[in-house]
Amino acid sequence: MMDPEFVELSRWQFAITALYHFIFVPLTLGLTWILVIMESVYVMTGKQVYKDMTRFWGKLFGINFALGVTTGLTMEFEFGTNWAYYSHYVGDVFGAPLAIEGLMAFFLESTFVGMFFLGWDRLSKRQHLAVTFLTALGTNLSALWILVANGWMQNPVGAEFNIDTMRMEMTSFAEVFFNPVAQVKFIHTASAGYVAASMFVAGISAYYLLKGRDLGFARRSMAVALGFGLASIFSVIVLGDESGYEVGDVQKVKLAAIEAEWHTEEPPAAFTLFGWPNDETMETEHAIKIPWLMGIIATRSIDEEVPGIHDLIKQAEHRIRTGIIAYRAMTAIRNGTADEEDHALFDMYKKDLGYALLLKQYTDKVVDATDEQIKLAARGTVPDVTLLFWTFRIMVFSGFTMLFLFVTGFVLMAQRRLERHRWLLRAFLYGIPLPWIAIETGWFVAEYGRQPWAIGEILPTFLATSSLTKEDLMISLAGFITFYTVLAIIEFYLMFKFARLGPSSLHTGRYHFERSGAPDLANAPAAPVKD
Amino acid sequence: MLLDYETLKFVWWLLIGVLLVGFAVMDGMDMGVGALLPFLGKTDAERRVIINTVGPHWDGNQVWFITAGGALFAAWPAVYAASFSGFYFAMLLVLFALFLRPVGFDYRSKLDASQWRNSWDWALMTGSVVPPLVFGIAFGNLLQGVPFHYDDIMRPWYEGSFFGLFNPFALLAGVVALSMFVLHGATFLQLRTETVIAERAARAVQISGLVFIATFALAGIWLAVGIDGYRIVEAPAPGAMPMPTAKTVEVAAGAWLENYSRYPLTLLAPLLGFGAAILAMLASRAGRAGWAFFASALVQAGVIFTAGLAMFPFVMPSSSQPNHSLTLWDATSSQLTLNVMLIAAAIFVPIIIGYTFWNFRKMWRVVTVEEIEAHSHSAY
Numbered sequence: 010m011m012d013p014e015f016v017e018l019s020r021w022q023f024a025i026t027a028l029y030h031f032i033f034v035p036l037t038l039g040l041t042w043i044l045v046i047m048e049s050v051y052v053m054t055g056k057q058v059y060k061d062m063t064r065f066w067g068k069l070f071g072i073n074f075a076l077g078v079t080t081g082l083t084m085e086f087e088f089g090t091n092w093a094y095y096s097h098y099v100g101d102v103f104g105a106p107l108a109i110e111g112l113m114a115f116f117l118e119s120t121f122v123g124m125f126f127l128g129w130d131r132l133s134k135r136q137h138l139a140v141t142f143l144t145a146l147g148t149n150l151s152a153l154w155i156l157v158a159n160g161w162m163q164n165p166v167g168a169e170f171n172i173d174t175m176r177m178e179m180t181s182f183a184e185v186f187f188n189p190v191a192q193v194k195f196i197h198t199a200s201a202g203y204v205a206a207s208m209f210v211a212g213i214s215a216y217y218l219l220k221g222r223d224l225g226f227a228r229r230s231m232a233v234a235l236g237f238g239l240a241s242i243f244s245v246i247v248l249g250d251e252s253g254y255e256v257g258d259v260q261k262v263k264l265a266a267i268e269a270e271w272h273t274e275e276p277p278a279a280f281t282l283f284g285w286p287n288d289e290t291m292e293t294e295h296a297i298k299i300p301w302l303m304g305i306i307a308t309r310s311i312d313e314e315v316p317g318i319h320d321l322i323k324q325a326e327h328r329i330r331t332g333i334i335a336y337r338a339m340t341a342i343r344n345g346t347a348d349e350e351d352h353a354l355f356d357m358y359k360k361d362l363g364y365a366l367l368l369k370q371y372t373d374k375v376v377d378a379t380d381e382q383i384k385l386a387a388r389g390t391v392p393d394v395t396l397l398f399w400t401f402r403i404m405v406f407s408g409f410t411m412l413f414l415f416v417t418g419f420v421l422m423a424q425r426r427l428e429r430h431r432w433l434l435r436a437f438l439y440g441i442p443l444p445w446i447a448i449e450t451g452w453f454v455a456e457y458g459r460q461p462w463a464i465g466e467i468l469p470t471f472l473a474t475s476s477l478t479k480e481d482l483m484i485s486l487a488g489f490i491t492f493y494t495v496l497a498i499i500e501f502y503l504m505f506k507f508a509r510l511g512p513s514s515l516h517t518g519r520y521h522f523e524r525s526g527a528p529d530l531a532n533a534p535a536a537p538v539k540d
Numbered sequence: 541m542l543l544d545y546e547t548l549k550f551v552w553w554l555l556i557g558v559l560l561v562g563f564a565v566m567d568g569m570d571m572g573v574g575a576l577l578p579f580l581g582k583t584d585a586e587r588r589v590i591i592n593t594v595g596p597h598w599d600g601n602q603v604w605f606i607t608a609g610g611a612l613f614a615a616w617p618a619v620y621a622a623s624f625s626g627f628y629f630a631m632l633l634v635l636f637a638l639f640l641r642p643v644g645f646d647y648r649s650k651l652d653a654s655q656w657r658n659s660w661d662w663a664l665m666t667g668s669v670v671p672p673l674v675f676g677i678a679f680g681n682l683l684q685g686v687p688f689h690y691d692d693i694m695r696p697w698y699e700g701s702f703f704g705l706f707n708p709f710a711l712l713a714g715v716v717a718l719s720m721f722v723l724h725g726a727t728f729l730q731l732r733t734e735t736v737i738a739e740r741a742a743r744a745v746q747i748s749g750l751v752f753i754a755t756f757a758l759a760g761i762w763l764a765v766g767i768d769g770y771r772i773v774e775a776p777a778p779g780a781m782p783m784p785t786a787k788t789v790e791v792a793a794g795a796w797l798e799n800y801s802r803y804p805l806t807l808l809a810p811l812l813g814f815g816a817a818i819l820a821m822l823a824s825r826a827g828r829a830g831w832a833f834f835a836s837a838l839v840q841a842g843v844i845f846t847a848g849l850a851m852f853p854f855v856m857p858s859s860s861q862p863n864h865s866l867t868l869w870d871a872t873s874s875q876l877t878l879n880v881m882l883i884a885a886a887i888f889v890p891i892i893i894g895y896t897f898w899n900f901r902k903m904w905r906v907v908t909v910e911e912i913e914a915h916s917h918s919a920y
Contacts, residue, residue, distance in 0.1 A: 075646035078599065079639050085609050086635050089624025094695050096624075100617020101873040105880055108614035111607035112888040120600030120892075120899050127596045129918065131902055143895075171874070173781045175694040176617075178874040343692075475625035476697045485632055492636060496643060503650055516917045 011370060016471040018482035019091050022489060024456075026083045028449055029493050033077035035448050038152055038199055039206025039241070040070045041145030044125075045138075046233050052138050061519070062230055063141070064129070065512045066210060071126060072503050076496060078119075083489075091482075095463050095473035102168045102179045103158055106186075110154030118147030152202070153195050160191025163459055164260060165467050170359055172342055177467060190260065193248065194455075200244035201451065204411060205444035207238025211418065212441035213508050215434035218427075222521040226512050235422055239415040246408055259465030262390060263458035265318045266397040268303055269293040273317035277304025283402070286394045291318065318391055326387035328466075331358045332365030337376045363467040370471050392460040400450040400457075407447035414440060546779035546869075548878045552615045553855075553868040555885060557848050559608040564721065564840035566601035566896075570594045572725015572748075574641070574668025575718070578661050580729065580740040587661055588649060588912045588919060593732040595920040596903040598645055600896060614881050618696075618784055618871040619856050626688050626698035627678055630705055634674045640667035649920055669718065676717025679847055680710030680759075683796065684767055685859030690785050699860050709767065712759050719752035720817075720843055724836040727820055731829035734906050738829075745824040745832060753817050756843065760810065763850065769795025770857040770865060778853075782870040789862035796850040806849045813842030 044063050051059035085107075088096050096104075121144040128137060161168075167184025168177045179185060211234035217227035264270075269286035270278065271293065280303035284296030304315055316324075335358035341347040342355060367386040368378045378386075414436055421427040428434070459465060463473035507514050513522035543551065573594050581587030594601075613620045624631050640663040648660035684707070687699040726748055729741035768791045775787035800806050820835035851857070856866040872878060905911075912919050 071646055072650075075642045078602075078642040082606070082635060082638050085606055086624060086631055088613065089609075089620045090628055090631050091625070093621040093625035096613060096617055096621035097694060097696065100613055100620060101877050104610065104614030104617055104620070104873070105877050108607065108610035108881055109884045109888075111603060111610040112884055112892065115606060116600065116603045116888075116892045117895070119603045120895055123596035123599050124899055124903065127592075127919070128902065130915075136902075171781070174783060174874075179877050179880070182876065182880045475621075475628070476695060477625065477628060481628060485628070488632065488636065492639060496639070499643070499647065503647060507650075 011471045011474065012479060013370070013471070015477070015479045015482060016474055018479060018486060019474045019477075020470065022091060022482060022486045023087060025486070025493075026080065026087060026489055027456075028452060029497075030077070030080040030084055031448060031452055032445060033073050033080060034152070035198075035202035035205040035444065036073045036209060037070070037077050037148055038202030039204070039237075040066065040073070040209070041141070041148050042203060043206055043210055043233060043237055044070065045142050045145050046237065047230075048138050048141050052134050057519075058226055058229060061512050061515055061517060062226060062233075064515055065226075066230070067125065068514060069209075069213075069504065069507060072500060072507065074122065076500050079496065080493070091475050091477070091485075092463070092473050093475035095468065097176060098468055098473070099165075099168075099177045099464055102161060102165070102177055102185060105179065105182070106154045106158040106161075110151055110158075114147050114150035114154060116147070118144055118151060121147065149199055152199055156195040156198055157186055157188065157191045159455075160188045160194050161185055162462075162464050163194075163455070164188055164190040165464050170362060170467075172339060172355070172359075175343075177464070196248050197245060197451075200241050200248070201444065201448050203241035204238055204245055205448060207234045207241060207415070208411065208437070208441055208444045210234035211238060211414075212437045212439075215437040216508070217511055219431065219434050219438065223511055223513075226520070231418075231427070232422060235415060235419045238411075239419045242408070242412050242415050246412060259459060259462055261316055262318070262321050262392075263397070263454075265316065265321055266392055266394045266458060267401045267454065268315075269296075269394050269398045270303070270315060270317045271319055273314055273320045274304075276308070276314050277301045277311040278315040279303055281398075284398075286398045288394050318394070322387050322391060325364065325390040326383060328361045328364040329367060329383050329386055332361035332363065333368075333376055333378065335359045335362045336365040340376070360466075363462070363464075363469070366472055367461065367469050370469070389461050392457055397454060397458050400453045404447045404450040404454060407443045407450075411440070411443055411447070542879065543882070544779060545875045545878075546777075548875060548882065549778065549868055549872050551882065552872060552878055553848070553852075555882075556608070556611060556615060557845060559604065559611050560844050561841045563604040563608045564844060565724070565837045566597075566604045568672065568721040568840060569724050569728050570598045570601050570641075571668040571672055572721040572723065573729055574664045574725070575672075575722050576725055576729065576741070576744055577668070578665050580737055580744065581661075584654065584657060585909045585912055586737055587657075589733055589737055589907045589909055590729060591645065591648070591664075591920050592907050592912060593729060595645070596899065598641070600899060602641070611881070611885075615873055615878060616855065616866075616868075616871045617873060618782075619866050622688055622696040622698070622866065623678070623686075623856055625696065626686060626700070627681075627705065628698075629702040630674050630678065634671045637667045637670035637674075640664060645920055668721075672717040672721045673714040676714035677705055677710040679717070680707075680713030681705055682856055683713070683763065683847065683851065684709060685770065685791070685857040685862070685865075687860040688858050689861035689864045694785075709759070709762055712755055712762065716752065716755045716759055716843065719748045719755060720836075720839050722748040723752055723817065723820060724833075724840060727824060727829060727832040727836040730824055731833050732905075732907055734908060742824050742829075745836075746821055749817050749821040749824075752839070753814060756810075756813055756817075760846075763796055764794065767796065768793050769798070769850075770854050770862060771795045771798070772853070772867070775867075775869070778869045780869075782872050784866050784870045785864050787863060787865075787867075787870065789857070789865050791859075791862055799849050799852050809842050809845040809849055811842070813839055813846055816842055 044067055047059050048063040051063060121140045124132065124140045125144050128140060132140065166188050167179060167181040169180050171178045210230055214227045214231040214234060217223050268281055269284060271291050279298040279300045281293060282297045282299055285294040287294060304311060308315060334354055338347065338351040338355035341351045365375050367389065368375045368382055371382040371385060372378050418427060418433060418437065421430055421433065461469050463470040510522065511520060513520040573590060577587060577590050581590045644660045644664040644667060648657055688696055690696055723745060726741050726744035730738050730745060733741060771790050771792050773788040773790050776783065816835045816838035820832045820839065823831035823835060853867040853869055854865055855868055855871055858865045
């Protein structure tokens, strides 16, 4: 049996490194397109300010990009180092999208990003724009393949357990790629990245407007950010992740937990706006409900049921029991003692094998599991409802706040009244963390909501670990935290420094700190030199 | 589909080899350059020259490493799982060293403070020296066999220790890997720089070339006389479903040389390693840096295939439970996955080579101190 503390530490390490990586990725996803927009305007109009915009926001993009690359390396290693059984068990399916990501996307992004930074003098205008576009394309294709891989963890289609090799094997690459969960996740996640980049550019531009610096530069940047941000926030909300929750039992559990829907309701189910879910009593106290809404969101119908947690646990218990039958048959087949009936039973119930594996955290002898252990394992198929309920609401609240900001900002800008509303500029500036709050809680909802599974209905998380010790994990986790903290301090320092400095950092002689002969930042001893 | 399973498995052994060679030729070059950075560049401007020779390329080049890792995951999941978790702290050491590179390249010249820049130079050097050293050490351990076994649900268990990896033969293999990367980085620097830096680089070519030839030869002799190889006694057909525990393996002295005596053509790999290294040194001395660079690229291929061919068909032999050793026949993915990946590689690798070539052509020049000074705000 696995040491629960060791499993916890493995999960913490993955969560910390993934969440940290995911600070930098969304900005890269969106900022590359914003750079494409700015540079396109430059190529079409020939106006220098758009080139300066591309170069300045490109500089901030570069500071962010370096850490995105750095922390992405960890993700590539970590499946092997810390989730070895996972890699062994599902590498046949999960590895392919990751490898294709490298071939199709990561090469593209990384080869052209160097030319983006250093190729201004060596490429024609059009060539450079093409380079910027290919960087953006590579970045976004990269996200597509990663989410194909992640979508398969949520809803593992196109694969089958092979009893000879004792692992999952791909049966249809098209099913893995066109997995509906993966597709909606990609759109949701990429759009969220676009929103993050828009808030970033809008917030920093608002800062220049508030300071009354480099106004032409700031207004044009603001316009691009508001336009792109408005389209993106609609995409995030309208094409939200929710449509992905209708397929697969694990997704159903996640949905029920998010909504704290303990009991299956008569369709169409009500949406719990707020309330206090209680994981002990399995009830939600003081719930404020909106009738019909939940059923419509989740099933896109008014007559389909949205199953509640109590019913989902009952289903899980049933699948554990049939899973035990499959496990017993599997053992017989592997020992060479199986008769025809064993083979038939295995084929019939092998889709529930993963449920039997859930018992391995309570007993090594899965087939002798007691009733109590089975019930415990069934209850364990539902993650902590309170946590999911609230993180989901934080995400949604952040999203709607940004919707308000972008709509208001866009309308006021169209009426040329934006700069008179200094409160809104301030809201954009101090609202810069909002998309990251939404994104990180969104990650939590998606991945914690998948628990106790590493691969939904197939492989429990605790089994997916490597054969390491608690001490190993403590050392490596301490190493990651130390390293990542230092890197974060350096990154934030540079990011704040250059954001404050603004386009003066380009040393073109056209912007605020260089023109007014200001003695501060630009000429300070630690003046920035890199473009 | 197109290829039968047995052929497909063999093709993927070749492809993983090609990806590793691609990694060594492209990323190895950057690491060689990084390893030499504080030694060949005495002033800030000189160091910036050195960094900017790989400036527009290092990120793309690094993807060879990432893709080799991804391909390992997809094509040989058992090897990826057993080696990365078994060599846990060694892999983390590589990872932490690699952290220093993207930030080093990007952040170093962002601030004009000598302590800041100097620190990043040493960070870049560390990030360039540690990975080849550890990869060499890992290969040295693969050649000696790695203590691991599988349990009844095919979960890999590593029985060795972190410090056990650093045995004398493995350390020697580490020096082989480091010196071949440094050689390659040095020929590249000689090609892309001028005057004092190019002269220092030419000297580095001679030194690293000699170290490489000496250690590569020593490792070969040691392998022949001092290290037991592995041999398959009985196994399921190569085209059978991959079951790593279903074969019988024996450990035998000299077994790693059997492929070479049975198929003498394979001796071309080590000969290429030695011959190309000598050629690189001679060409460098004659001032033909282009030829030296081409030759040092061939050194990478020679060395990687020398190790691969010695172990063939083994990939990760187990010293504690030889029957559980991983071979290219039984550590692979399913036929469908290998096929899908092969199609993806066939489509994208030529495209990648195409735009990488364009990148190098567009950004190709001799980097000079004058250029760096003229572009001090836009160069790395």
